[in-house]
Amino acid sequence: MKFCRFITANGSRFGRVETRDGHDVIVEELGAPQMQVTGAGVPEQIVLPEPGAGKVLDEPFPLERARLLTPFPVVSKILCVGRNYAAHARELNHEIPAEPLIFSKPPSALLAPGGEIVRPAISQRVDYEGEVGVIIGRRCHLLAEGESAKPYILGFTIINDVTARDLQNKDGQWTRAKGFDTFCPVGPIVNTELDPWSGIQVQTRVNGELKQDGNTRDMLFTIDRIVQHISQFCTLLPGDLIATGTPEGVGPVQAGDVLEVSIEGLGTLRNPVVNA
Ligand code: MG
Numbered sequence: 001m002k003f004c005r006f007i008t009a010n011g012s013r014f015g016r017v018e019t020r021d022g023h024d025v026i027v028e029e030l031g032a033p034q035m036q037v038t039g040a041g042v043p044e045q046i047v048l049p050e051p052g053a054g055k056v057l058d059e060p061f062p063l064e065r066a067r068l069l070t071p072f073p074v075v076s077k078i079l080c081v082g083r084n085y086a087a088h089a090r091e092l093n094h095e096i097p098a099e100p101l102i103f104s105k106p107p108s109a110l111l112a113p114g115g116e117i118v119r120p121a122i123s124q125r126v127d128y129e130g131e132v133g134v135i136i137g138r139r140c141h142l143l144a145e146g147e148s149a150k151p152y153i154l155g156f157t158i159i160n161d162v163t164a165r166d167l168q169n170k171d172g173q174w175t176r177a178k179g180f181d182t183f184c185p186v187g188p189i190v191n192t193e194l195d196p197w198s199g200i201q202v203q204t205r206v207n208g209e210l211k212q213d214g215n216t217r218d219m220l221f222t223i224d225r226i227v228q229h230i231s232q233f234c235t236l237l238p239g240d241l242i243a244t245g246t247p248e249g250v251g252p253v254q255a256g257d258v259l260e261v262s263i264e265g266l267g268t269l270r271n272p273v274v275n276a
Contacts, residue, residue: 001051003030004189007067016051017063017189024189024267025060028052035075035238043075045138046154046238048192063188063267068113070186071157072135075239078105078184080131080161081226082174084219084245091248100221100229103174105161105243109184116274118182119255123164126253126273129246130204130212130261132196133159133186134223140236149227152236155192158261158269159243160185160204165252185259185271186241196223200264202247206257214247221245 002017004026014033015026031049038044082101083089089096111117119126137154161178162185168177194200199217203210221229226244230236253259255275262268 001048001193002189002191003048003071004063004066004187005069005071005073007069012069014049015061015066016054018060020060024063026063026066027057027060029055029057033072043139043237043239048154068188070110070112071188071190072154072239074107074110074241076237078107078109078241078243079103079230080105080178080243081221081245084221084226085214085247086218086220087214087248088246088250091250096220100226102230103178105184106179108181109179111182111185111271113185113187113269113271115185115271116182117160117162117185117253117259117271118180119253119273119275120164120180121276123167125165127163127165127250128204128206128211128253128259128261129161129163129250130202130263131159131161131243131246132200132202132216132263132266133157134227134242134244135190136236136240136242137238139238140227140231143228143231145228147224147228149224152227153223154238155190156194156196156266157186157190158188158263158266159241160259160261160269160271161243161246163250185269187269188267191265194265196244203262204249205260205262206251206253208260211251212247212249214249216244218247219245
């Protein structure tokens with residue numbers, strides 16, 4: 001199933017999305033996903049509504065005309081993998097990491113599709129990084145080596161891991177450079193049936209010009225390995241988001257630019273850039 005979250009006259013709603021004649025349209029208003037919790041109140045699992053059980057729209061509504069929100073409310077954290085494509089590590093003159101390199105973004109950095117990415121005044125170089133995003137659907141702790149992460153994944157989306165490159169280099173650790181408000185655009189949809197394991201194309205365009213054109217089969221660490229690695233040091237909770245790294249071709253953005261990250265099966269995440 002593919003779904004989005006959008007604003008209606010009656011508040012925010014989840015919408016089931018289908019591709020018809022090459023265009024993504026909202027065909028049904030879905031009920032809200034349910035969070036199952038343990039007896040101790042710990043989030044355990046997200047249960048999605050059944051397709052067809054909601055309010056089917058008389059007329060399919062074009063996704064590009066909807067007022068979209070981030071497609072899923074992040075519950076506790078956003079974790080990211082740095083340098084997960086060899087060509088990208090090389091373009092920034094970095095060594096290829098021996099194990100997944102993990103950092104985090106605060107949930108306050110989230111930005112809806114169409115929202116403005118704000119270049120902070122204290123940075124002279126802000127970059128785009130188009131990435132596949134993983135949304136956790138089931139609590140995951142101490143995943144065994146070689147075990148599949150699939151049972152713990154709700155679905156996939158697009159993330160733009162916006163980065164203040166000069167501050168990243170200056171600070172050494174990345175919390176500030178990666179964590180500004182608006183530095184985590186996400187969307188437009190979640191696809192629960194996508195298969196990034198078999199290789200899907202990740203493309204980023206700036207003002208229509210192709211800048212990144214990579215494939216998930218070139219990831220240094222697979223999604224299973226990333227989830228396994230993270231789950232050794234912190235429990236992944238349903239609703240958590242993981243950015244899986246960016247292919248080569250990163251570069252700076254200026255106010256007035258329009259960034260588009262497109263991934264097979266996930267559509268296009270489009271955000272304009274402004275100065276603070
Ligand atoms: Mg990144």
